[in-house]
Amino acid sequence: MTEPVIRVVGLGKSYETAAGLFPALRGVNLEIRPGEYIAIMGPSGSGKSTFMNLLGCLDTPTIGDYFLTGSNVAHMDKDALAILRNRTLGFVFQGFNLLPRMSLQDNVALPLVYAGADKETRRAAAREMLDKVGLGKYAESLPSRISGGQQQRVAIARALVNRPRLILADEPTGNLDSHTSEEIMRLFGELNAEGITVVLVTHEQDVAAHAKRQVKFLDGEIVSDHLTAEVA
Amino acid sequence: MLKAMLGEAWLAMGANRLRTALTMLGMVIGVGAVVIMIAIGQGAQYAVQQTISTMGSNLYIVLSGSFTAAGVRSGSAGGPTLNVGDAEAMAELDGVSNVAPTHQGSRQLVYGSQNWSTQVIGTTPPYLDARAWNIVNGAAFGDSDVRSSTRVALVGKTVAQNLFGDEDPVGKTMRIQQNPFTVVGVLGSKGQNLDGRDQDDTVIIPLSTAQRKVFGTPFLGSVRMIMVQAESAEAMPQVERGIISLLRQRHRLREGAPDDFFIRNLSAAAESEAETTRTMSVLLGAIASISLLVGGIGIMNIMLVSVTERTREIGIRMAIGARQKDILTQFLLEAVMISFAGCLLGLLLGLGIALGINFFTGMVVVISGSAALVAFAVAATVGIFFGWYPARKAAQLDPIEALRYQ
Numbered sequence: 001m002t003e004p005v006i007r008v009v010g011l012g013k014s015y016e017t018a019a020g021l022f023p024a025l026r027g028v029n030l031e032i033r034p035g036e037y038i039a040i041m042g043p044s045g046s047g048k049s050t051f052m053n054l055l056g057c058l059d060t061p062t063i064g065d066y067f068l069t070g071s072n073v074a075h076m077d078k079d080a081l082a083i084l085r086n087r088t089l090g091f092v093f094q095g096f097n098l099l100p101r102m103s104l105q106d107n108v109a110l111p112l113v114y115a116g117a118d119k120e121t122r123r124a125a126a127r128e129m130l131d132k133v134g135l136g137k138y139a140e141s142l143p144s145r146i147s148g149g150q151q152q153r154v155a156i157a158r159a160l161v162n163r164p165r166l167i168l169a170d171e172p173t174g175n176l177d178s179h180t181s182e183e184i185m186r187l188f189g190e191l192n193a194e195g196i197t198v199v200l201v202t203h204e205q206d207v208a209a210h211a212k213r214q215v216k217f218l219d220g221e222i223v224s225d226h227l228t229a230e231v232a
Numbered sequence: 233m234l235k236a237m238l239g240e241a242w243l244a245m246g247a248n249r250l251r252t253a254l255t256m257l258g259m260v261i262g263v264g265a266v267v268i269m270i271a272i273g274q275g276a277q278y279a280v281q282q283t284i285s286t287m288g289s290n291l292y293i294v295l296s297g298s299f300t301a302a303g304v305r306s307g308s309a310g311g312p313t314l315n316v317g318d319a320e321a322m323a324e325l326d327g328v329s330n331v332a333p334t335h336q337g338s339r340q341l342v343y344g345s346q347n348w349s350t351q352v353i354g355t356t357p358p359y360l361d362a363r364a365w366n367i368v369n370g371a372a373f374g375d376s377d378v379r380s381s382t383r384v385a386l387v388g389k390t391v392a393q394n395l396f397g398d399e400d401p402v403g404k405t406m407r408i409q410q411n412p413f414t415v416v417g418v419l420g421s422k423g424q425n426l427d428g429r430d431q432d433d434t435v436i437i438p439l440s441t442a443q444r445k446v447f448g449t450p451f452l453g454s455v456r457m458i459m460v461q462a463e464s465a466e467a468m469p470q471v472e473r474g475i476i477s478l479l480r481q482r483h484r485l486r487e488g489a490p491d492d493f494f495i496r497n498l499s500a501a502a503e504s505e506a507e508t509t510r511t512m513s514v515l516l517g518a519i520a521s522i523s524l525l526v527g528g529i530g531i532m533n534i535m536l537v538s539v540t541e542r543t544r545e546i547g548i549r550m551a552i553g554a555r556q557k558d559i560l561t562q563f564l565l566e567a568v569m570i571s572f573a574g575c576l577l578g579l580l581l582g583l584g585i586a587l588g589i590n591f592f593t594g595m596v597v598v599i600s601g602s603a604a605l606v607a608f609a610v611a612a613t614v615g616i617f618f619g620w621y622p623a624r625k626a627a628q629l630d631p632i633e634a635l636r637y638q
Contacts, residue, residue, distance in 0.1 A: 058551060058631045079555045086553020097548045097635070101247055113236045114553040122236075158552065 003070060005166055005197050006032040006055060011064035011074075013050050024050040026220040027064065032199060034165065037192040039208035039228075040201045042217030049170060051217065052201045056091045056168045057081040069165075086114050090159025092200075094171035096151040098143040098158075104130060105139040108158045115162055129157035133187065149180035156187060167191060169200040173207055185210040234561075241566040244538075252570060255534045258527030259574025259614070260581060263607050265520035267582025267599075272589070273513020274598035280509045284502040286422040286431060288363035290462040291499055294322075294475060296455070297492035312454040313492045316439070318482055319356075319458045325474040327467035332359035333455040335442050341395055341435065343406040348394045351434045352408060354442020355459075362461040370402035370417030373438055381440040385413040388432040389421045411445045413437065468499070521610075527574065528614035535567050535622035546626050547634025560627040567619020568612060575611030579604055 013025040025047045032038060042048045053059040054066060057073060060081075066074045073084060085091065098107045109126035117125070130136045133153040135146070143151055152172060159167055169188070173181035181204075189210060192198045200211065208214050209228060216224040245252045296313040319333040334355040341348050353359070356378050360367075373384045385406070392401045401415040422431040443452065462471040472495060479493055539546070546559055583599060590597045 053632055056551075058635070079557070082550065082553050082555040085551060091551055093551075093635075097544075097551070099545055099548060101243060110549070111552045114549075114555070114558055119236070162553075 002034055004031045005034050007067040009065045011061050014062045024220055034197055035195050037198045037212040039211035039214045041208050046217040047220040048201050048217045052170045057084045086111055087162055088164055089166040090164045092155050092159050092169035092172045094174040096155045100143055103140050104154050108161055111162050125161050129161050133157045149176055152184055166197045171201055237562055237565055241569050244566055255530055255570055256574040258530035259571055260578040262524030262527035263575045263578025264582040265523045266607055268586050269516035269520040270603040271586035271597040271599050273516045275596035276509045278598050279596045280506050290465055290468055292460040293496045294458040295494040314455050316453045327463050327471045329463045330358040330362040330461040332356050332362055332459045334457050335447055335455055337447055339408050341406055341408055343395045346395050350391050353436045354439040356439055362459050366420040367417040368420045372417055378438040378440050381444050383413045384416045386417045386419050386436040387415055388419045388434040390430055390433040391435055392418050409446050528618040531567055531570055532618035535619055539622045539626040543634050543637040546629050547631055550631040556627040560623045563623035563626050564619045568615035571611045571615025575608055
């Protein structure tokens with residue numbers, strides 16, 4: 001057996017609310033192995049987004065442990081987490097989250113700026129990734145000049161630019177029509193075929209069907225964990 | 233990395249041009265005001281120093297004491313208590329570079345059909361050195377002229393103009409008190425002194441000639457005033473003590489008896505004048521600095537707005553790997569760039585206005601590189617100081633919270 005990319009043990013997250021402490025996530029255990037393609041599903045409020053933010057090192061858990069490529073990152077400081085976000089994983093958002101004033105190329109190259117790469121390296125890598133998602137000819141355009149589906153491709157290129165082995169996507173097709181969604185899912189499928197581990201959150205069954213494994217959340221807990229082949 | 237961030241800061245400044253320009257304007261006015269005020273202040277100092285230097289530096293004037301006759305007290309320099317021997321003895325003191333006994337008064341000069349009343353100074357050659365007075369035409373008289381009481385004279389520029397007009401005074405003979413004097417030289421121009429008196433309206437003749445032929449004297453060799461120049465400002469206190477003890481000893485004054493002479497420090501008066509202008513220029517600079525402070529607060533205000541506006545951008549940057557330090561640097565760099573650009577423009581504006589003032593009003597302005605450097609350093613400090621708080625606020629944002637911000 002290979003070492004898991006992600007292993008969470010008894011992971012819990014609670015939020016302070018007016019009504020008291022609200023447990024969004026209650027002791028979740030999950031292992032994800034290299035090369036897996038997982039869809040995390042569940043209705044809104046089930047804790048899947050909270051879980052995704054924890055996996056993406058954007059947030060820290062209240063309780064439990066999170067082993068990312070073998071090391072426990074549950075209680076690392078902000079800067080250490082920033083380095084993990086930069087080098088170890090790529091994150092794709094529902095709302096694309098491109099910087100509107102920068103060209104597509106500069107958007108894609110941004111993680112490399114924080115990795116300390118020089119200008120030439122940044123340019124070359126950004127070009128390569130834009131070509132990979134089929135948008136090389138728009139490199140100098142601003143995000144507002146292209147469609148939503150294209151923007152999401154750029155966001156994926158940005159997530160890939162530091163060559164992480166893990167891509168996390170939170171509702172990546174949530175803002176797209178069904179045709180464009182198909183295109184994006186095909187792109188994730190291709191990346192997975194190259195050996196990149198893909199974890200995505202969705203509440204759409206059609207989208208989840210692209211993944212090889214489906215994990216369902218309800219009320220902050222995992223209620224089912226099946227291979228897609230078994231579900232169908 | 234820093235280069236990439238500079239580019240981004242430039243982009244961010246360009247994204248909101250009017251706002252950036254207005255923020256900068258605060259700095260432009262602040263720095264401009266400081267530069268102008270310093271230029272004017274230093275100009276005033278320079279003008280005063282020029283005047284002081286025409287008096288001669290490190291000078292003491294020793295005056296003979298007052299005397300009382302039949303209940304009537306003369307003023308200072310009224311009694312014949314100093315003599316040429318005192319002056320010669322003073323010249324031997326440590327730290328003394330020039331000693332010149334003088335006797336002066338106002339007399340009418342006559343040349344041809346012209347006449348002119350002026351101040352006549354009888355003295356010895358070291359007087360010219362003590363007062364750093366040069367001869368522009370002809371030559372000074374020497375010690376031999378003093379010894380033999382020759383009737384030679386040096387004339388100031390004002391006298392030369394009024395008495396001789398366009399003629400060259402050197403070699404001409406004029407009369408003082410019916411005595412013919414040969415003009416041997418013309419003095420260089422010194423302009424006004426601190427009291428506003430024309431220093432060029434004067435004639436200098438040998439002391440002995442002045443006493444014998446022009447003023448008369450109760451005792452030959454007695455003088456009312458001796459000018460003493462110390463070698464340096466540091467030597468002045470020592471020279472003063474030396475003069476006092478020497479004169480008390482020479483005049484055989486008993487312990488406890490009052491001095492029969494007065495000693496005045498000319499430089500001290502001049503220094504106090506210089507001090508006044510220095511204080512004024514510091515005051516001007518301080519007032520101008522307030523506008524620099526206001527400019528800095530403007531930068532802070534705009535940076536705070538900018539951080540709030542760009543919360544989401546900060547969240548995105550953090551999500552893809554920006555550390556706190558990176559965000560801090562980015563916003564700090566923006567503040568410093570606005571501050572620096574404002575400073576540069578302010579410097580140019582200030583220099584332009586200062587030169588304009590000089591051109592249109594003739595007021596002396598001094599533009600020094602150090603003042604410009606100081607303005608630059610202050611601008612950078614202001615940028616960092618007032619940019620720090622907003623930048624830190626941005627860096628401490630929580631990535632999740634920042635991403636949720638709409």
